[in-house]
Amino acid sequence: MVTESVEHSCSRGLMCNLLVMAxxxxxxxxxxxFASYPGFASPIWPPSGISLAIILLKGRGVLPGIFFxxxxxxxxxxxNSIYFLKSWWGSLMISxxxxxxxxxxxxxxxxxxxxxxxxxxxxxxxQFILIAGPLGSIIGASIGTxxxxxxxxxxxxxxxxxxxxxxxxxxxxxxLFTPIIYMTFQNFTRGLQYILPSLLTFGLTTSITIFAxxxxxxxxxxEYISTLEHTAAEFRQRFEAIEQALISxxxxxxxxxxxxxxxxxxxxxxxLNRVPEIQAFYLLNVDSKSMSDGVPLVTYQKSKQExxxxxxxxxxxxxxxxxxxxxxxDSHNPFYSEVITSDKHIYLATxxxxxxxxxxxxxxxxxxxxAILETLNHSVPMSDYRYTxxxxxxxxxxxxxxxHPQDAVHTDTTKIDVGSTLWIFHLEKTSLRKSWMSWVIxxxxxxxxxxxxxxxxxxxDRTEEIRREVRNQTIELITLSEQLKASNEELERFxxxxxxxxxxxxxxxxxxxxxxxxxxxxxxxxxxxxxxNRIRSSSAKMSNLISELLNYSRIGRRKKAKKSCxxxxxxxxxxxxxxxxxxxxxxxxxxxxxxxxxxxxxxRILQAFSNLIVNAIEHGSSATEPRITIRSSxxxxxxxxxxxxxxxxxxxxxxxxxxxxxxxxxxxxxxSTGVGLAIVDKVMKTHGGKVWVESSPQExxxxxxxxxxxxxxxxxxxx
Amino acid sequence: xxxxxxxxHILLVEDDDDHAELVAFNLEAQGIIKSLDRASDGIExxxxxxxxxxxxxxxxxxxxxxxxxxxxxDGLEVLAELKRDEAYKSIPIVxxxxxxxxxxxxxxxxxxxNGYMIKPMDFDIFVEMVRDFSNFWxxxxxQPKHKNE
Numbered sequence: 018m019v020t021e022s023v024e025h026s027c028s029r030g031l032m033c034n035l036l037v038m039a040x041x042x043x044x045x046x047x048x049x050x051f052a053s054y055p056g057f058a059s060p061i062w063p064p065s066g067i068s069l070a071i072i073l074l075k076g077r078g079v080l081p082g083i084f085f086x087x088x089x090x091x092x093x094x095x096x097n098s099i100y101f102l103k104s105w106w107g108s109l110m111i112s113x114x115x116x117x118x119x120x121x122x123x124x125x126x127x128x129x130x131x132x133x134x135x136x137x138x139x140x141x142x143x144q145f146i147l148i149a150g151p152l153g154s155i156i157g158a159s160i161g162t163x164x165x166x167x168x169x170x171x172x173x174x175x176x177x178x179x180x181x182x183x184x185x186x187x188x189x190x191x192x193l194f195t196p197i198i199y200m201t202f203q204n205f206t207r208g209l210q211y212i213l214p215s216l217l218t219f220g221l222t223t224s225i226t227i228f229a230x231x232x233x234x235x236x237x238x239x240e241y242i243s244t245l246e247h248t249a250a251e252f253r254q255r256f257e258a259i260e261q262a263l264i265s266x267x268x269x270x271x272x273x274x275x276x277x278x279x280x281x282x283x284x285x286x287x288x289l290n291r292v293p294e295i296q297a298f299y300l301l302n303v304d305s306k307s308m309s310d311g312v313p314l315v316t317y318q319k320s321k322q323e324x325x326x327x328x329x330x331x332x333x334x335x336x337x338x339x340x341x342x343x344x345x346x347d348s349h350n351p352f353y354s355e356v357i358t359s360d361k362h363i364y365l366a367t368x369x370x371x372x373x374x375x376x377x378x379x380x381x382x383x384x385x386x387x388a389i390l391e392t393l394n395h396s397v398p399m400s401d402y403r404y405t406x407x408x409x410x411x412x413x414x415x416x417x418x419x420x421h422p423q424d425a426v427h428t429d430t431t432k433i434d435v436g437s438t439l440w441i442f443h444l445e446k447t448s449l450r451k452s453w454m455s456w457v458i459x460x461x462x463x464x465x466x467x468x469x470x471x472x473x474x475x476x477x478d479r480t481e482e483i484r485r486e487v488r489n490q491t492i493e494l495i496t497l498s499e500q501l502k503a504s505n506e507e508l509e510r511f512x513x514x515x516x517x518x519x520x521x522x523x524x525x526x527x528x529x530x531x532x533x534x535x536x537x538x539x540x541x542x543x544x545x546x547x548x549x550n551r552i553r554s555s556s557a558k559m560s561n562l563i564s565e566l567l568n569y570s571r572i573g574r575r576k577k578a579k580k581s582c583x584x585x586x587x588x589x590x591x592x593x594x595x596x597x598x599x600x601x602x603x604x605x606x607x608x609x610x611x612x613x614x615x616x617x618x619x620x621r622i623l624q625a626f627s628n629l630i631v632n633a634i635e636h637g638s639s640a641t642e643p644r645i646t647i648r649s650s651x652x653x654x655x656x657x658x659x660x661x662x663x664x665x666x667x668x669x670x671x672x673x674x675x676x677x678x679x680x681x682x683x684x685x686x687x688x689s690t691g692v693g694l695a696i697v698d699k700v701m702k703t704h705g706g707k708v709w710v711e712s713s714p715q716e717x718x719x720x721x722x723x724x725x726x727x728x729x730x731x732x733x734x735x736x
Numbered sequence: 737x738x739x740x741x742x743x744x745h746i747l748l749v750e751d752d753d754d755h756a757e758l759v760a761f762n763l764e765a766q767g768i769i770k771s772l773d774r775a776s777d778g779i780e781x782x783x784x785x786x787x788x789x790x791x792x793x794x795x796x797x798x799x800x801x802x803x804x805x806x807x808x809x810d811g812l813e814v815l816a817e818l819k820r821d822e823a824y825k826s827i828p829i830v831x832x833x834x835x836x837x838x839x840x841x842x843x844x845x846x847x848x849x850n851g852y853m854i855k856p857m858d859f860d861i862f863v864e865m866v867r868d869f870s871n872f873w874x875x876x877x878x879q880p881k882h883k884n885e
Contacts, residue, residue, distance in 0.1 A: 171883065520834040524855045524862075525810075527753040531859020551754050 033075060034082030038066050041086025048186065049094075051226055053726040058161065058183035060226045060459060061219075064090075065187040069119035070147055073126065073195075074202050080116055087112035087594025107139040107168035114160030118187065122153035150467060154187035181456070185463050191469040193219050211473055218469040225462040231479050233455045237446070240428070245444045248404060249433045253398050254440065255294055255389050256365070256435045259382065260354055262292045263367055280439050289731075294392075296385035354380075356438040358413035362386070386415050392419070405443040405685075457509045473684060494719040502625075511679065515566055517678045518691065524560070534593075539718070565692040569679070572696065573703035576620040581730060584612035584626075584659065587619075588647055591627045597635060602638040609648035611656045617704045625700040625708075629692040629720050636718065637663030655726030658707070666718040697722075704728060741874035743770035747797035749781040749814065750774065750832070751806050755855065759801065759832070762863055766870035773797070778809030782817060789823050797827060798879050802849075804840060806831035812843055819848040826880050830869075 019201035051059045068083045091108040125148050129141075161182040165171040171179060180201060289295055354367035393404070394417060406415040422541045433440045472502040533548040535541075558559035588608055592599065615622070630645065637643045642664075649659040668676065675681045677698040697720075701708045703724040712718035748755040756774055760765070763769050775781035780800075788796045800818070805813035810832070819826045831844050831852035841852050856862050862867065 516839075517835060520855075520857065521752060521755070523750065523857050524834055527757070527857045528859050528862055529754065529757040531862065532758070534859070551757075555754060 020421075031329050032076050033370070036084075037068075037079045037082030038089065041083055042070070042090050044190075045087070045090030046302050048190070049090075050232075051186075051223070058158070058179055059186045060189070060229075060462075061192050061193075061222060062183075062184055062190040064115065065118060065190040066149075066192070067156065067190075067198060069153070070195045070198035070202075071193055072119045072123040073199055073711070076564040077120070080120060083119065084116045087115035093680045100559035103146050104168040107164045107373065110164035110168065111161045111249050112162065114157050117160065118153050118157035121156055122149055122191075125152070140472055143473070146192060146196075146467060147469050148674045149191040153191060153555060154184045154680070155698045157187045158183035170301045170523075172428070182459070185459050188463050189222055189466045192466040193222070196470050196474050204557060207564055214469065214473050216390055218466055218473075219586070221469075222466050223461045225458060229455050229458040229462075232458075239448045241444070242404060244446070245429060245431060247396060248393055248444065251393055252389070252406060252433055252440070255392060256356065256384075258367055259292055259294055262288065263380065265366075294385050294388045295311070295382050296388075298382035299381040353363070355726040356384075356408075357434055358408045358410070358438075363408070363413050363415075387415075390415055405441075407443065408438060409441060453671075511570070514679045519559060519562060522555040522559040526552055526559070529555070558662040562692070569692050569696050569699060572621055572699045576703075579616055579619055580619055581614055581616055582619050582622050583614050584622075584649065585610070587623050587626050588612065588630075590623060591630050594627065595630060598634050599629075601697045602643060604633060604634060604637065604643040604645055607644070607646045607648075612647070612649040612659060613651075613681065613724075616728045616730060617724075618700075620701070621700045625697045625722065628697050629722075632693065632720070633661055633663035633718075636668075637665035640664045640717075651729075655729060657724040657726070657729045659722040659724070660719050661722070662717060662719040667716050668710060668718050669714055670712075673712070676710070678710070693716065739875045741768055741870065741877075744768055744798040744874060744879070745771050745772070745795065747781065747784065747800045748772060748774045749776075749778070749800065749811070750803045750805065751776050752803075755803070758862065759866070762866035765863075766867055766874075768870040768874040776816040777826065778806045778811065778817075781814055782809075785818065786825055787820075789826075794801075796824075798859075799873060800827055800829045801832045802829050804831060804835055804844075810844075812847060815844065815849055816847045828873075828877075 040066045044067045050062050050065065064083075068086075071079050071083070087110060091111055126145060129144050129148065130580040141569045157178050159182050162171065165179060166173075166176060193215060197211045200211055201209070258449045289298060292597060334667060344556045354365055357364050357366050363386060365380075365382040365384060367380040367382065393415070402417070404415075404417050407413070429439055430443045431434060433442050495529065529548045533545060533552070536548060585608070592608075594608060598604075632642075633645045640663075644664050646662040647659065649657060651657055677694045679695045697708050701724075705727065706723045708720060708722050710718055710720050746763065748756060748759060750759065760772055760774070763772065773784065776866050781800075781840050785796075802811055802815060806814065811833070815829060815831070818827070818829060825848070828850040829848050830852050830853060832855060833840065836854050844852050853865065856865060
């Protein structure tokens with residue numbers, strides 16, 4: 018049986034995990050839809066939200082499902098996808114990150130204020146969203162980006178962008194998907210109510226992301242094209258500048274039949290200073306006269322560091338000219354130049370004619386590629402671009418600093434025609450740098466998701482809360498109004514009873530005042546003292562009654578400080594006060610030890626006990642051996658019951674309730690004001706307890722005071 | 737010719753000694769008293785009535801003055817008791833109480849009280865009340881004769 022249920026739960030767990038895996042896989046595919054540069058991460062990543070919701074609902078058991086979901090999603094990426102991971106390790110690490118993030122998030126959420134939540138308050142909703150979203154995403158983003166960096170060639174420049182996009186993607190995914198999935202499981206109908214706003218938010222953030230991407234790409238494209246054109250133009254310009262510089266020296270050459278070394282040196286100096294792109298400068302005189310050894314005479318070179326050229330070198334230079342000489346020959350331009358490359362150097366070969374004769378001089382200008390490079394580098398933001406300018410025949414190349422191979426996205430090649438040579442200009446751009454505008458848009462979309470999910474969580478719950486509040490307050494109001502009604506009724510009854518019962522002594526007083534007047538008129542002075550006495554005692558009675566009533570009304574209204582009352586002490590005090598009555602009536606009093614201790618208003622409790630003992634004395638004295646017993650016990654609920662028993666005439670059962678009401682005293686004693694037992698009743702009520710009597714005629718009476726357990730001070734167990 | 741006031745045998749059921757004294761004094765002063773008996777509570781009153789009916793010579797009261805507020809047995813109960821009993825029900829009972837509550841009055845009449853007086857808080861008025869009362873019951877009212885007479 019046991020194995021069966023274990024197996025059953027195992028298979029259930031397996032089913033659950035497979036389901037989770039499928040969900041994560043689908044969510045991942047959805048996320049990949051938003052794949053775009055920059056950032057090798059998806060700006061909206063549903064699996065982070067799905068996984069967190071499922072962990073909160075089902076617990077740790079689903080972790081394998083999540084892990085394999087991520088792994089399967091990563092490994093099934095197609096080669097052409099930008100997310101394609103070359104290394105297994107990278108996928109594993111990313112999957113670990115994908116599991117770790119929701120798991121740690123769930124632990125943090127469960128540890129934070131009051132979880133699990135049936136409903137969210139504003140602060141707990143905020144906490145939930147912040148932990149699930151921004152805080153938790155740090156984990157996933159960091160692990161993922163680190164994995165890519167380590168195992169998959171993420172360029173350092175790309176690190177922050179990838180991390181940022183990953184973080185935003187996980188945030189949005191968590192904010193949108195966690196609340197809705199979690200709540201749908203908790204309460205399906207309520208979950209349904211969330212679906213529409215969720216879809217709306219999802220649609221909105223998706224649109225914003227896509228818009229941001231499109232806009233970004235557009236910008237990149239435009240920038241790229243302009244940079245391409247600009248750089249090509251720049252390149253051409255440099256060469257044209259050199260050409261122009263040479264043309265400007267035409268006049269110099271025009272009027273020089275042949276040059277002497279010094280003259281040429283001066284010329285060269287000026288010329289070289291003007292054009293920094295020239296590295297070296299060779300003047301080749303192909304006059305037959307100077308062709309001493311079949312090699313033209315080189316008459317100048319730029320840098321003094323370069324030694325006098327050897328024959329071999331001179332020959333080499335002539336060879337460089339090569340076929341250019343024919344073209345230079347054939348051209349009828351008095352000043353013809355051409356760019357040639359050799360040995361990966363670039364030369365500008367210029368033929369100078371004096372007249373219509375064949376050219377005599379060839380200027381070979383060695384171009385300082387470094388200088389050109391520097392110029393180009395100034396005009397192109399080097400962090401974003403790489404270019405290669407290549408002369409296909411000679412493989413001469415000008416190239417900027419290498420770009421991370423992963424970064425090169427946009428590439429384009431164009432041909433530049435410079436100095437009648439066709440160069441290939443290859444421009445690569447990394448469009449992986451997000452512009453600040455794009456970040457702003459993405460952050461906006463994140464804030465939108467956060468706000469909307471916060472509002473969503475709060476919105477419905479608030480109405481539930483409000484409804485409950487209103488219900489509670491209505492109940493409170495009803496209770497209060499009922500209390501008020503009862504209190505008013507009591508007051509009315511009280512006033513009625515009071516005015517009623519005050520009439521009695523008043524009648525006596527006025528009556529005997531009249532009698533007194535009568536006696537005095539008739540001169541019956543011996544009857545005067547009697548009348549006076551009656552008047553006096555009546556007024557005393559009235560005053561007594563009034564003060565008892567005031568006392569009664571104050572119980573519960575004017576609360577005295579609650580303190581610990583030892584019941585034995587209280588009883589002892591009562592007996593001391595009443596000892597005259599006890600002794601004169603020869604009443605035997607038995608008091609149990611350890612009656613108990615309660616927390617209450619000392620004076621009131623004393624009053625209650627006093628009134629009951631007075632009653633016991635009065636009514637109990639009719640017995641032959643009057644006896645009063647006081648003992649206590651504790652009920653099962655923990656209430657403390659005190660029993661005051663007398664063996665007097667007892668009380669008729671039909672009167673057991675009424676004697677506690679005001680002025681319903683069945684006592685014959687003239688001192689009885691009818692308030693005593695009412696006071697006891699009220700005192701007990703204000704302490705949350707009650708009083709009742711157990712008695713039958715001629716069998717004495719036991720008054721029971723019941724104190725609720727909340728005010729009983731725990732002590733050693735009582736009898 | 738002015739009528740002569742009869743003298744009546746009155747039972748006064750009143751627990752308060754002072755009130756009893758006042759009523760007794762005034763009734764005496766009005767000369768309506770043949771004999772006045774007092775019961776301090778309902779039980780005593782009923783016992784008295786039983787005692788009276790057992791006597792050879794009828795000493796049943798001509799009139800009962802009954803207070804509402806009595807210990808041990810409520811005045812209305814006594815009234816009901818007396819009016820139920822064949823022997824006593826013809827004796828006129830006039831309630832004499834401090835209570836001016838209409839409910840009490842209504843209940844008293846429902847229990848066949850023959851009258852209801854409210855004890856005034858002014859002695860002169862008290863005197864006047866007892867005088868008019870005595871005039872009516874002593875001079876003008878015809879009392880039923882008892883069987884034994």
